[in-house]
Amino acid sequence: MTTVTRFAPSPTGKLHVGNVRTALHNWLLARKTGGKFLLRIDDTDAERSREEYVDAIRADLAWLGLTHDGEERQSLRTDLYEREFQRLVEAGRIYRAYETSQELDLKRKVLLGRGLPPIYDRAALNLTEDDHAAKAAAGEKPHWRFLLDHTQPITWDDGIRGPQNFDARQMSDPVIRRADGSWLYMLPSAIDDIDMGITDVLRGEDHVSNTATQIQMFTALGATPPRFAHEALLTGSEGKLSKRLGALGMADFRDQGIEPEAIVTLLARLGTSDPVDPSLDSAALAASFDLSRFGRAPARFDEADLHRVNAQIVHRLPYARVAHLLPEGMGEAAWEAIRPN
Incomplete structure (x- = not known):
């Protein structure tokens, strides 16, 4: 199998040494095996993304000699995200929720005060269709969460950290889409990795918990997760x-x-x-x-x-x-x- 890696910066600022290290290591991993290194511009945050930063990212990679074998932009792939989103909704893996940030913050504080982990309680799953209709009539728009499978352990053999094990019951169902319809990072990234044929994801250790969630997303989308490796952050x-x-x-x-x-x-x-x-x-x-x-x-x-x-x-x-x-x-x-x- 040909190794395919990617570097997926958000064009909300210039590349710093931490970003460049991630790009370089993905480039080296691909070139070591004669594979492909892809550039994906994660520009779903329309409010903060800037075209001058896209140009700067390209220029910096070129200056460093990190040539890529293809480029994608998330802002041009929203039809794909919508299609896969609807498929997961129909499969019962995505659900509507309405809590405000203040309500969620209060729930977290109550749980922490009891010495419990601040995990979302899935209260929205108890809403009936009549409840949803009433909220819609009142002008309330839902955000959307991915339903984690609590019956399946989450494991992978990390290329740097070794065997990893997560209990989905100790994780909150992540919000994957805002009430205004805009996307958060998790689901589009997994969809793109599948569509682009990514075989290896090498990124910082601050993404370890994201990986645990995304592994279930890959499975829900009918795909085999790529190999993951998480490197220590720079100090x-x-x-x-x-x-x-x-x-x-x-x-x-x-x-x-x-x-x-x-x-x-x-x-x-x-x-x-x-x-x-x-x-x-x-x-x-x-x-x-x-x-x-x-x-x-x-x-x-x-x-x-x-x-x-x-x-x-x-x-x-x-x-x-x-x-x-x-x-x-x-x-x-x-x-x-x-x-x-």
Whole structure:
């Protein structure tokens, strides 16, 4: 089976080092096996999505050398989501609910006050058709929840974290569609992964609980779930990734004189115990990429390490790449003479 991975950013801001690491690792995983790396723009949030961010995402990936083998946009796929949504409604796997955010917050507080997990109580399942009609007559519009199957354990063998087990009874039925008809992340993502033939989903460990839910969505849609791997999140040199560093985009690094190969080299190894050897050969990086090398501990991103690797990369670059950085009058022969130093 051909490996097919994807990078699915939301165009609500610029890519930062955490996003880029995810994109890179998916690219390396695909290229290692001669597979495909797809770009999916998750732009269902019409209010926050911006076209300039879509353009910036494409430009950043191109600058880094992360070529993709196809692009999709969620905003152009809503007919597919609607069709699959209706199929799940008819199968009894999606239901209407009406609680306001304030009502849900009160329910959570009551449960927590009793020392119980704040799980949705499925009160909406007790509503009759007359109840729904009365709410519609009163102008109340429902949001929609996916009905988790409490009889089936949720398990998968995570490519980084190992065997994972979740009890659906300890999870809330997720809201998958708002009252205004707009989509939340969960269901469109699963539908897209099926339709695009995604075989491997590599993402941050903050998505582990999403994966547990989406595995049941894949099954409900009649599909085999892809392989999942969840890598530890990035932290800064002093622990939590600083707001400044987390907000830095690729354009900011370009302005600092950072070469794309330095970013790729460092992020390819971040999270492993492997040494960071400066490389201009992305094919070699892909060949040596191995999920089993990644640990569970947070991956520390130190900007000083990036500048150190960048200095080593610059000394390996051909004259044409560095001519604009050299003193006026320094020719190719002079650069070749000093480059090894």
